Amino acid sequence: MTKQEFLQRLNRLLADVTPEEREEALRYYEEYFDEAGPEQEQAVLAELGSPEKVAAIIKANVPGSRIPPRYQAPGAGQAAAGGAARYANPPQYPGAAPKNDNRTLFWVAVVAALLILSPLWLSVLGTVFGALLAVIITAVALVFSGAAVVIAGIIVTVKGFLTIGAGVGTALLVAGMGVLDVVLGFAMLGVGFALCMLLVWLWRMAVRGWNRAKEALAQKKARGNEQ
Incomplete structure (x- = not known):
């Protein structure tokens, strides 16, 4: 997957939020890619995860999305003032970066097996x-x-x-x-x-x-x- 494919799919997945919020989110992630540079594009994609995952997190945190209230973050009913600030910090979307717990456990198991079978x-x-x-x-x-x-x-x-x-x-x-x-x-x-x-x-x-x-x-x- 490339940067453009990621952004295009994310755009389609954010069809149920307001156009302003969708454009703000897309602009944030496009700038995120640009700051990392083309050589880090695949690393950024691995960090963010799938567009579906990112879209679900955005919908749960962005006011104006038409998803059920129980999925929205606290304060989701407030006005959309200062929308750019919501994208200034990646932790605003917890879980956007894939967890490496399983990978860490895998390598721990591999090292343990190598030691046991040494x-x-x-x-x-x-x-x-x-x-x-x-x-x-x-x-x-x-x-x-x-x-x-x-x-x-x-x-x-x-x-x-x-x-x-x-x-x-x-x-x-x-x-x-x-x-x-x-x-x-x-x-x-x-x-x-x-x-x-x-x-x-x-x-x-x-x-x-x-x-x-x-x-x-x-x-x-x-x-x-x-x-």
């Missing part, structure tokens, strides 16, 4: 953190070890061919061992890089999930402000 979620968090740390260490170790094995295998292979003068069989054996080292080193590098890619993927998924959670909370808050 041994469980701390153990789970520790297990997940330990597993991630182990994967990181393993990936780094495999990458560096694989690179070292590849280099060592190349050196052994070259050395084997250089010792061909000592015998073809010996040279081929040494060179073959070097080739095996190279293959093993590349295999270790492959596993290490695969683990690194897995970590990157997990990080992206975590960031994406966090962004979606923030968007969901923002949408829920926006829907709450519209109600």
Whole structure:
């Protein structure tokens, strides 16, 4: 809901009060929005609540409304002199700002549940953190070890061919061992890089999930402000 939508709906809801009082009320709330500024528009809407709620409170406090007397505030039958003063102070309409009692109780319950279940979620968090740390260490170790094995295998292979003068069989054996080292080193590098890619993927998924959670909370808050 926007400022204009709020004021338009409030205008329709105040059809049973005198035009002077309706214009005064609309002018008050329009100035209230203007003083807060466009960047605080949603905050003001959340503070005031729904137009229906604000209209009901105005009708109960504004002289000249054609609602049953039992809903009117004391002095409702007096003249409408000094109408602007009635809107100078927001507490004139008690209840216009939504109560946060339920929200406070909700967060208190959440904190209490976290404290009670702390041994469980701390153990789970520790297990997940330990597993991630182990994967990181393993990936780094495999990458560096694989690179070292590849280099060592190349050196052994070259050395084997250089010792061909000592015998073809010996040279081929040494060179073959070097080739095996190279293959093993590349295999270790492959596993290490695969683990690194897995970590990157997990990080992206975590960031994406966090962004979606923030968007969901923002949408829920926006829907709450519209109600």
